[in-house]
Amino acid sequence: MSLAVAAGLGPRLDRERFQWSSLLMLSPALALLGVLFVFPVLYAGYLGFTNLALVGSRSRDYEFTGLDNITRMLGDYVFIKSSWLTIIFVVGSAIVGQTVLGMALAILLRNALVSVRVVIGSIVIVAWVLPEITVALVWYAFSQAGGTLSILLRQTDTNFLVTVPMLIVSLANLWRNVAFSMLVFSAGLRNLPTEVLEAAEVEGASAWRRYRLVVLPLLKPTIVTNLLLVTILNLSEFTLIYAMTQGGPGIETMTLPLYVYQEAFVFHQLGYGTAISLVLVLIGAVFSLLFVRASRSQV
Amino acid sequence: MLSEVRFEGVHKIFGTETAVEDLNLTVNAGEFLVLVGPSGCGKTTTLRMLAGLERPSYGRILIGDRLVNNVSPRFRDVAMVFQSYALYPHMNVYDNLAFGMRARGAAGGLIAQQVKETAAVLGLGHLMKRRPSELSGGQRQRVALGRALIRQPQVFLMDEPLSNLDAGLRVQMRAELSRLHERFRVTTLYVTHDQVEAMTMGDRIAVMNSGRLQQVDAPETLYDNPANTFVAGFIGSPRMNFVPGRLTTAQGATAVEFLGVKAPLSSRAKLTADAAEGEVMVGLRPEDLMWRRAAAPESTLTISAEVDVVEPMGHEAYVTAVCAGETVTSRFPPRSGVRTRERIELALNPARLHLFDAHSGTTILQRPAAGGAELPRSVGEARIDEPAEGRSERHRQPQSRGMQSRTEEIS
Numbered sequence: 260m261s262l263a264v265a266a267g268l269g270p271r272l273d274r275e276r277f278q279w280s281s282l283l284m285l286s287p288a289l290a291l292l293g294v295l296f297v298f299p300v301l302y303a304g305y306l307g308f309t310n311l312a313l314v315g316s317r318s319r320d321y322e323f324t325g326l327d328n329i330t331r332m333l334g335d336y337v338f339i340k341s342s343w344l345t346i347i348f349v350v351g352s353a354i355v356g357q358t359v360l361g362m363a364l365a366i367l368l369r370n371a372l373v374s375v376r377v378v379i380g381s382i383v384i385v386a387w388v389l390p391e392i393t394v395a396l397v398w399y400a401f402s403q404a405g406g407t408l409s410i411l412l413r414q415t416d417t418n419f420l421v422t423v424p425m426l427i428v429s430l431a432n433l434w435r436n437v438a439f440s441m442l443v444f445s446a447g448l449r450n451l452p453t454e455v456l457e458a459a460e461v462e463g464a465s466a467w468r469r470y471r472l473v474v475l476p477l478l479k480p481t482i483v484t485n486l487l488l489v490t491i492l493n494l495s496e497f498t499l500i501y502a503m504t505q506g507g508p509g510i511e512t513m514t515l516p517l518y519v520y521q522e523a524f525v526f527h528q529l530g531y532g533t534a535i536s537l538v539l540v541l542i543g544a545v546f547s548l549l550f551v552r553a554s555r556s557q558v
Numbered sequence: 559m560l561s562e563v564r565f566e567g568v569h570k571i572f573g574t575e576t577a578v579e580d581l582n583l584t585v586n587a588g589e590f591l592v593l594v595g596p597s598g599c600g601k602t603t604t605l606r607m608l609a610g611l612e613r614p615s616y617g618r619i620l621i622g623d624r625l626v627n628n629v630s631p632r633f634r635d636v637a638m639v640f641q642s643y644a645l646y647p648h649m650n651v652y653d654n655l656a657f658g659m660r661a662r663g664a665a666g667g668l669i670a671q672q673v674k675e676t677a678a679v680l681g682l683g684h685l686m687k688r689r690p691s692e693l694s695g696g697q698r699q700r701v702a703l704g705r706a707l708i709r710q711p712q713v714f715l716m717d718e719p720l721s722n723l724d725a726g727l728r729v730q731m732r733a734e735l736s737r738l739h740e741r742f743r744v745t746t747l748y749v750t751h752d753q754v755e756a757m758t759m760g761d762r763i764a765v766m767n768s769g770r771l772q773q774v775d776a777p778e779t780l781y782d783n784p785a786n787t788f789v790a791g792f793i794g795s796p797r798m799n800f801v802p803g804r805l806t807t808a809q810g811a812t813a814v815e816f817l818g819v820k821a822p823l824s825s826r827a828k829l830t831a832d833a834a835e836g837e838v839m840v841g842l843r844p845e846d847l848m849w850r851r852a853a854a855p856e857s858t859l860t861i862s863a864e865v866d867v868v869e870p871m872g873h874e875a876y877v878t879a880v881c882a883g884e885t886v887t888s889r890f891p892p893r894s895g896v897r898t899r900e901r902i903e904l905a906l907n908p909a910r911l912h913l914f915d916a917h918s919g920t921t922i923l924q925r926p927a928a929g930g931a932e933l934p935r936s937v938g939e940a941r942i943d944e945p946a947e948g949r950s951e952r953h954r955q956p957q958s959r960g961m962q963s964r965t966e967e968i969s
Contacts, residue, residue, distance in 0.1 A: 454644035457611050461631045461638045462658035462709070472657075476648040 307534035313527035328534035341518040348514050352429035353493035361440025369448055387438035395502035398431035424511045428500050440485050447481030483554040490546045515539045560587035561622035561712040568617030570603050577603040579769040588743045592760030594750055600769040601749045605715050609638050637706035638715040643698045645690040651701055652686040658709045676708040696727045714746040753793050765789045787919035796844045796876050799886040803840035816840045817861050818882045821908040830922045841912030847888040853905030861904045865896050
């Protein structure tokens with residue numbers, strides 16, 4: 260029936276409905292969200308533009324300082340270095356490492372014998388379940404001079420946490436978190452239409468061709484979901500790095516969360532620390548937007 | 559190139575379940591063989607073993623003269639049409655059709671030409687840029703077919719390709735598939751649970767049940783001489799009626815008693831030797847059990863019954879009636895006017911009876927095929943115990959005849 264004809268039938272009966280009384284029912288939840296979530300976020304946004312300190316006179320009589328914090332950041336060598344380190348960490352360890360290795364593990368385990376699948380899967384997941392502090396200790400010991408890594412590489416005098424600190428920290432993080440991506444991709448692979456993959460096989464496509472032309476495109480929604488989650492989770496990674504290096508040697512592993520901690524709680528510059536954490540949020544938002552864009556472009 | 563396909567003693571066991579048991583089956587070169595049976599009978603597993611998607615637990619599978627048990631699906635040179643069509647959802651029709659040729663490294667120009675030709679054969683020319691999600695069920699079905707056709711494989715495998723289509727389209731595609739097979743003559747193994755598809759499309763039909771091959775024969779042979787009660791009940795709609803009966807032999811003449819009547823057996827029909835006396839299962843096709851008033855003169859037996867249900871189909875009506883405590887279905891002419899609870903008389907041609915062993919269900923009566931009654935056929939007692947494969951070889955009809963009947967049907 261055309262819309263013109265339908266117009267003579269009065270208001271539509273299937274419109275979305277809204278009842279004002281529902282607001283009353285929702286009010287406790289709304290109040291909680293407002294007090295515990297919306298207000299702190301907005302307040303943090305405000306604090307990022309003040310000179311609030313943790314102790315001393317400025318802790319009580321802080322004031323709005325406009326763009327001072329931003330100007331300071333742009334001239335702050337440590338901040339700039341820290342931002343790059345954060346991006347390297349997230350891109351290297353999370354986006355590339357975790358995603359590629361997680362997907363590879365999921366695909367290999369899918370075709371593996373059941374016993375292999377159970378054993379490898381369990382080991383990977385145990386690494387994920389271990390407390391971060393334990394992982395930090397294990398990798399700390401592993402990479403020290405005289406540690407397992409140095410023995411394996413026949414360089415027993417080298418402390419790899421000093422020579423290549425960012426690499427070791429990223430590897431430790433990858434080792435711990437790869438299970439997450441593996442599980443996401445295992446679920447994604449399970450949901451692929453089996454017959455489509457079988458059709459490609461019967462049509463004569465090699466394993467690599469099937470993977471590249473069929474599996475990968477069909478996994479795209481899973482890849483985007485994984486990238487979003489992994490980026491957000493890794494962007495705020497603090498415990499592991501802090502426990503292994505405290506940001507050192509020097510500032511070689513001082514990613515933004517560690518720098519925020521140092522500024523806010525070691526140097527008592529709460530206002531400046533908050534401003535830096537806002538940049539962290541901004542980086543996360545940019546990554547997320549990129550992923551969502553990429554997922555829309557071809558689907 | 560035409561290749562025959564052979565299954566030799568093939569078993570497939572999943573865990574503790576035997577999906578396929580001792581399958582011996584030959585699909586002749588260029589033949590359209592329909593594998594039919596109820597859900598879970600092992601027909602799809604058989605097809606998947608031929609495609610290489612499952613490995614047989616025991617036995618040998620040969621395509622042409624090549625043993626393919628351990629050959630990857632990629633290198634078997636078979637094309638498969640899946641029940642779900644299994645089109646690549648992220649590719650358009652052109653890329654779906656071209657995928658297989660590209661995978662085999664065909665030249666770009668050749669691919670473009672083949673895709674164009676295949677699309678023209680199937681009427682897909684105007685849809686090349688569309689994704690599968692933008693196609694109707696029938697169009698998707700055509701793309702799936704095209705993807706198989708374009709490769710010119712040695713063997714076509716079809717797994718219930720029509721079961722997701724609505725009734726009208728299914729009839730249309732059935733004819734189209736038959737036409738395509740006439741044209742390309744590629745050896746085809748077609749799996750379905752629909753006996754109408756089996757009867758109308760197959761050069762021969764292989765019936766499976768519970769993992770075992772029951773019978774392989776040309777459609778009419780299968781219909782006229784079912785090897786056991788399963789085949790008899792599965793092929794034919796409405797289903798064959800089964801009623802208990804009793805064989806008696808007096809003065810060399812054998813007769814069967816059932817539904818309160820006694821039918822002498824036709825002199826041309828032969829019984830297996832050890833079944834001359836005792837309990838049997840009598841099979842009556844609904845079209846052989848007619849309304850007395852509409853019956854042909856050969857229907858000499860009369861059975862009195864009470865109407866239970868009348869199902870008008872338009873061009874005919876199925877009447878379910880109760881007779882001597884047994885429920886039987888009969889095919890009536892339309893608008894017969896009979897009603898529930900009415901007493902009616904049913905007429906039966908004794909030459910059209912089927913007799914089965916009361917326990918094993920295997921046939922004990924070999925009747926001459928309908929229309930071929932004059933053909934002298936050696937119908938020995940031993941043939942019942944032969945494996946289905948051996949029987950089918952003898953029953954196979956000349957190819958030309960099968961072709962003839964199918965061309966008539968679709969034209």
